Amino acid sequence: MQGRYNLKNMIRFSTAGESHGEALIALVQGMPAGVTVDLDFVNRELWRRQQGYGRGGRMKIETDKAHVLSGVRHGKTIGSPIAIEIVNRDWKNWEEKLPVAAGDPAKHQAVASPRPGHADLAGALKYNFPDARYVLERASARESTARVAAGAFAKLMLRELGMEIASHVIRVGRVELERAATWEEIRAVAERGEIELSCVDGETEARMKGEVEHASRTGDTVGGVFEVVAHGVPAGLGTYANWDERLDGLLAWSVMSLQAVKAVEIGRGVTAAESFGSAVHDAIHYAAQATEKPTRFTREQNNAGGVEGGISNGEEIVVRGYLKPISTLRRPLESVRFDTREATSASYERSDICVVPAAGVAAEAMVAMTLANLAHEKFGGDSALEMKRNFDGYIEQIRRF
Numbered sequence: 001m002q003g004r005y006n007l008k009n010m011i012r013f014s015t016a017g018e019s020h021g022e023a024l025i026a027l028v029q030g031m032p033a034g035v036t037v038d039l040d041f042v043n044r045e046l047w048r049r050q051q052g053y054g055r056g057g058r059m060k061i062e063t064d065k066a067h068v069l070s071g072v073r074h075g076k077t078i079g080s081p082i083a084i085e086i087v088n089r090d091w092k093n094w095e096e097k098l099p100v101a102a103g104d105p106a107k108h109q110a111v112a113s114p115r116p117g118h119a120d121l122a123g124a125l126k127y128n129f130p131d132a133r134y135v136l137e138r139a140s141a142r143e144s145t146a147r148v149a150a151g152a153f154a155k156l157m158l159r160e161l162g163m164e165i166a167s168h169v170i171r172v173g174r175v176e177l178e179r180a181a182t183w184e185e186i187r188a189v190a191e192r193g194e195i196e197l198s199c200v201d202g203e204t205e206a207r208m209k210g211e212v213e214h215a216s217r218t219g220d221t222v223g224g225v226f227e228v229v230a231h232g233v234p235a236g237l238g239t240y241a242n243w244d245e246r247l248d249g250l251l252a253w254s255v256m257s258l259q260a261v262k263a264v265e266i267g268r269g270v271t272a273a274e275s276f277g278s279a280v281h282d283a284i285h286y287a288a289q290a291t292e293k294p295t296r297f298t299r300e301q302n303n304a305g306g307v308e309g310g311i312s313n314g315e316e317i318v319v320r321g322y323l324k325p326i327s328t329l330r331r332p333l334e335s336v337r338f339d340t341r342e343a344t345s346a347s348y349e350r351s352d353i354c355v356v357p358a359a360g361v362a363a364e365a366m367v368a369m370t371l372a373n374l375a376h377e378k379f380g381g382d383s384a385l386e387m388k389r390n391f392d393g394y395i396e397q398i399r400r401f
């Protein structure tokens, strides 16, 4: 969909790197100059993505750190492309198994039988690979590390405009958070010194841990639902004017593009489908006094999740991602050997059991990038100062509306 846009006005990013390669790379382009860069914040985001109850051994090997190669000087962006490298500390164990040069075939490590639920079979067929090693290497959610690094820069830009993004977990397997969470509670999840399942309710989190333990005991895995909330987003990002500029579509695309996310919901999208309109839509009122928001138009509820007609409406943006259970099972499903076509068990490689909190962090990055892109498109500017001036002018305009 990038084709629709003038690339010059876009904040765009791409990633490179294999799961067991030397490093991951994120390249962020189009970011205005003068955005304050807090590297501790970027590294904390990377740390958050590595946490969670039910993660595999790899998270103990790696402590991801962003190595910024370009685009940032003296603590601020300078308007040129930002290249970020995140070294894979495990590379020393893979150098001979996955060399760039031809290497010694005896030392290579094939993924001999495709794992159901992974890209293994479809990828091997598509690219004509003899086994699924190369497929796994790039299809792996290790790639989301680079997204989180890029997304941290998007968050830093949004911060200049008073917008913030956080996530929490509302379901692990059969256990669901049965109450609404406030923005303060969700934000506090991101501040925790220890991250388990990122649920705002302690009793529910304990039951969620029980689901992970059950999966662990039985050689199984578990999925769930995370919720990303964007706070402080003014009305007016995105538009109904063209199908590929709608905020809901762009959010769904960006979050769905994450590994293992199989459904995306905006606001109460799923339950709205089974309700009457009168119970779903958010009535509009006008406050007698100024509120903390720019506009005095108010809502008492936010079933729309902050998006109506493909435009942000000034309420919190609420995006839920539904994760399938992790595909790599310690008690593997049936599969077939690539070389002999004989029936066997799917390959097993060290794996997570539950990743819902980490997926929420990666989804925050995707939502941040989507909003940063739309904010920059709307407010423009080559520097943070210019963008902020345009933003403030717009806020004043809707304040007076």
Ligand SMILES: Cc1cc2nc3c(=O)[nH]c(=O)nc-3n(C[C@H](O)[C@H](O)[C@H](O)COP(=O)(O)O)c2cc1C
Pocket (backbone or CB within 6 Å): 056, 117, 118, 119, 139, 140, 141, 142, 144, 258, 259, 260, 261, 324, 326, 327, 328, 350, 351, 352, 353, 355, 358, 359, 362
């Ligand atoms: C943060 C995160 C970590 C993940 N870790 C694993 C893992 O350790 N093992 C695994 O089998 N799948 C893991 N996945 C999911 C797979 O990457 C994903 O299911 C697979 O690549 C197939 O893609 P698809 O589910 O989008 O179709 C993880 C996903 C996320 C978001």
